[in-house]
Amino acid sequence: MSDAALQQPSARDDARQEADEDRIVVENAYKIFGGNPDEAYRLLGEGKTKDQIFRETGATVAVQDASFTVKSGEVFVIMGLSGSGKSTMVRMLNRLIDPTFGTVSINGQNITAMNRKALIDLRRRDMSMVFQSFALMPHQTVLENAAFGLTVSGRDKADREARALEALEAVGLGQNARSYPSELSGGMKQRVGLARALANDPPVLLMDEAFSALDPLIRTEMQDELIRLQREHRRTIVFISHDLDEAMRIGDRIAIMQDGRFVQIDTPDKIVSEPANDYVRSFFRNVDVTQVFKAGDIADPGVQPGDGVTEISADASLDEVLSIVSNADGPAPVTGEDGKRLGAISKTALLKTFDKSR
């Protein structure tokens, strides 16, 4: 929320500031490829599995009965193994893939019923997308790539180049505007992809495995970059990932897909503390839970803190807790934001937490 936006309120900025507004609403969306969709739909109703339906009708059920709501300004991560339907799901949000059944609404408009022209307007104005393989145009400079969406929507050259340059500067690539994509590293290419998506300032960003092709170090750097951009200017982001660490870092909520179906939609700590099934659990079997939990999550109200042990705030990382608890005589007290005592963390409890994450 910038001051400029407050001084000169436009319809769009107003909409953005209503934090709890439903930005994306998906209701009972299905995607069935090939075969006879109606027959496949009927068989799904009878409780048959994807494999049975494929054998009987030749139809592939990619997404079934997906329903969720993404609030304005929320980062909503859809996770799943490959083939779970997450890429199909995100493409139904801008109708690169048409849902077979069900509805998708953006800003209260049902996009499944839109004609071509309205759909093109929506894609130009309200949403943009970042791709796993970057999908930059090799024959265009970085600046032209960043301006792609603006060129397509017919902005004049000076205007689009100014905006594209602004977007490139926001991702730290202002110096490379005249380069060609082939001269950039993978991480820089995806920054261009991000700048292209930001240049027309859309309220909704769709990111399909946007950082999956990058090496781990650059991936973390890009996640930080995204978090920073979100701090500066909150957008509604639907982020596809197969990496739980990533989902935990950037997601406000995580939706887990299995065989085309959502098995759990929850906040990151709920996903870890109350996984819906073994499939969900399998995602964080190898994940460092200590990076997810904060002091407040493992504080035990039933434990008395030791005398004179340093107070820990509820949002302290477990690494910080470790350095305090290991040097203290007793359990460390944990205080919440409102100053209330949440409980204490003993050495044993801490060791158990670390042990669980191995």
Added chain:
Amino acid sequence: MEFNIEIGDGVSAAVDYIRNNFQDGLDGIATVIEWVADGTFIALDIMPWWLLTALLVVLSLWRVGWKFSLFTLGAMLLVVGMGLWEETVNTLALVLTATFIALVVGIPIGIAMSRNDTLETLVRPILDLMQTLPPFVYLIPAAMFFGLGKVPGTIATIVFAMPPVVRLTNLGIRQVSEENVEAGLAFGCTDWQLLSKVQFPLALPTIMAGVNQTIMLALSMVVIASMIGAGGLGNTVLTGIQRLDVGLGFEGGLGVVVLAILLDRITQSFGHGATGGLFSFLKSVFATGSRAEGHSGTRDEAKEASPAHGRNG
């Protein structure tokens, strides 16, 4: 038991039918082709030999490199020295004309094929037929419809040379990565924008390979087309054969080879960008100038090639 299927009679009947009923259409086609062919020939022939040579040398320098520009200079001097300048220019004009028309017709067909599977299935066997029929076969109907001379020669050349550019345009557009197409659509491209801003530019290296092949086929056909009076270097070769004059035949053949190498290298360079880093500064100078002059016959080729220029530098 005798069992005859009279395909030959059928084809003859069809040719007669077309001649009797569509003469106006044929005349129209002939007029257009003659106009383009004459225009190209005059544009090339109006230049003194040293000017055209200089232009080709500059083009070689800009697109390929300084070594190749030396070859170009030597090759052109050789052609002049052999006394085959007129014939070479004539052949070049025919090749450029046939290529130009083959591209104007072939690229849209390739684009249409890439967007429609049914059309692809229908056009494929026709392309197979066009490519596998012995080139001499085209001479007969071409001569029957259009008589003897430049026009039937050009038409036979167009038919023979078109398949590669159609095929490779289709292939190139189909091979554009799915995510690039999705990116185009996701940012709100219309059908036309998707084609002109994403599919065509990304398919350009493949399409240029097709253009190159089309030019090479056109060159080989132009020699054969001299049998129905297309003229040029083919005529020199033909005369050599008729008189059993090995020297003359060889000279004509050498002229064809020289042209082939020049056209091949220069058109190939448009497929993967310029390599002459040393002279890249010339690019800005000649980027507009030489395209208008050097490509008098192939306007659309220069236009298509332009997005590829910046690729490597």
